[in-house]
Amino acid sequence: MEQDNGTIQAPGLPPTTCVYREDFKRLLLPPVYSVVLVVGLPLNICVIAQICSSRRTLTRSAVYTLNLALADLLYACSLPLLIYNYARGDHWPFGDLACRLVRFLFYANLHGSILFLTCISFQRYLGICHPLAPWHKRGGRRAAWVVCGAVWLAVTAQCLPTAVFAATGIQRNRTVCYDLSPPILSTRYLPYGMALTVVGFLLPFTALLACYCRMARRLCRQDGPAGPVAQERRSKAARMAVVVAAVFAISFLPFHITKTAYLAVRSTPGVSCPVLETFAAAYKGTRPFASANSVLDPILFYFTQQKFRRQPHELLQKLTAKWQRQRV
Template sequence: MEWDNNTIQSLSLPPTTCVYREDFKRLLLPPVYSAVLVAGLPLNICVIAQIGMSRRALTRTAVYTLNLALADLLYACSLPLLIYNYAQGDHWPFGDLTCRLVRFLFYANLHGSILFLTCISFQRYLGICHPLAPWHKHGGRRAAWIVCGVVWLVVTAQCLPTAIFAATGIQRNRTVCYDLSPPALATHYLPYGMALTVIGFLLPCAALLACYCRLARRLCRQDGPTGPVAQERRGKAARMAMVVAAVFAISFLPFHITKTAYLAVRSMSGVPCPVLESFAAAYKGTRPFASANSVLDPILFYFTQRKFRRRPQELIQKLTAKWQRQGG
């Protein structure tokens, strides 16, 4: 389904006459997106490379983490276009198709990250609370790859309408790339936007909270195994729970709250432009937080995986020794 210009023009839905003053985007978004690009691109490449070098001993959690890093890497590759766009005062010279692709990549990364983090959390929950469960005991890397394939299909199906609704348009005598949809399609986008929030955020968040509540109760019990291996597993699970909770609280929750409020307000008739502009500014001001998950995800990986934290140091030591031998 595609919206042509005649369809958009014929849908005189509110608030088509509001033109936002969004100078803050030129000051806020290029520096933040540049920081995400500079930090997220090498971090995710390192995660992919290190997991790839360990493919013989690949765990199910590593499979989910690899796919999470791939999603973050794809999004990071689209950031140069957004940085240029906002640095030029919200001017989009790259065409309608590229606009749709960039918006799709943002939401695919967002909801892909949510689902892969949920998979990682569920895997940790099974390992601690149900280590002898048939699926956990017998399901190996192949099962994890199948789950990842299903996740990518679900994310693509969820986010494909964003590429259909997103479009270029003219505002303030320049071409812009609409994030959600053109203003005239606000009421048409609302049901999809709300469904995406419920299915793509609230349901995974509820599942993750349920896992962590059960996990916390199990970790607090004193009748479990007390050996060093068991203590390490408990510590790893606790660290991961804290970092994943921080990622959800920092990246995902503010964005979805402000986005939901903005979707509801902009689909109403008779809303004053200053009120609408305030809700739009709040929503767009939280987009950098959502983008930050591309940096927080690899930090989660290094923080919870001790063997991978040691590996960069070992690699640097090997390279340093090699250079010293060549220099001698």
């Protein structure tokens, strides 16, 4: 741990002069972000292409999935800057505007993914628990597009302050791009960071859990409709519940727990630099898990959508047959 002794620390305030030794970021983040970029970018492009090619028969869940893939695609496009930044030892040469944009895209993707997954889960809940109710069938795809527009507006409003708080600064004679805010603004960032966690994660997560609890009770009942079609719907709903729960458990939950703890600690007066460094390392070590949702989301799509899952296999069969005919 190093400290910049040229900066005066006001008594009773959290330390703003700690400079962390974070060599692990150089070893961890570039490889993980590279995998997310190489795997997530083509997967999300394939999802978008397949949904757009079937636009005449789109369901509301497919509309939500399309917007989810667009959010993941936007984030994947920002990863080359982060890969370069961390590979160079946390050196940011791209300017203050690019720093703010990259931080905004990360949180917009994170909370957009959470809300779109919640929309998909709620749509599945309606189909399982209220299949004959007319009130949730009104509007069709148009209603789904209206919901998606509202989600994008809500995500932009929630995450726009991240672009205000994020900034570049100088540490160890090099320019860095702060993730949350400069240390001197930590107490100002705390209320916003906590509110973002509650509104952008806890509330959607609670709604999602409520939907899945109701769905689980309905699926376990023996007096429901029988037959292969009903069984397939139950299996599809169960698969989606398991995969979405895995996405939340892997990507979102550890990140928000460590982020909340770090925000609280760095805003507390009298905390030593080694303690701050420990909480910062725990928080930044979970960021790759949050980024992994850009890969997990398209896997969720193919795992739960049998119609689209068959299309790449059929395309591969056609290409293989054509190649074999050309060899004969």
